[in-house]
């Protein structure tokens with residue numbers, strides 16, 4: 512039997528988070544809800560999405576999607592680390 516981690520790695524799962532901004536002194540800055548340390552809010556109404564996965568295994572794909580949907584979304588500090596990793 513495959514482990515959960517391995518199964519999720521076989522599927523293309525997506526999420527999107529909101530970064531709240533406010534206009535201050537003529538420019539956009541991060542707003543307080545973004546910086547409260549809590550996981551950022553999802554933009555997706557149905558949680559994690561597997562709509563772009565081409566695995567051909569709907570049941571396994573849904574199990575992997577459900578597992579991903581339970582993982583906490585990044586908070587602002589986590590997002591900073593992800594951006595730094597991707598842009599470095």
Ligand SMILES: [Zn+2]
Pocket residue numbers: 521522523561564565566567568571572
């Ligand atoms: Zn899949």
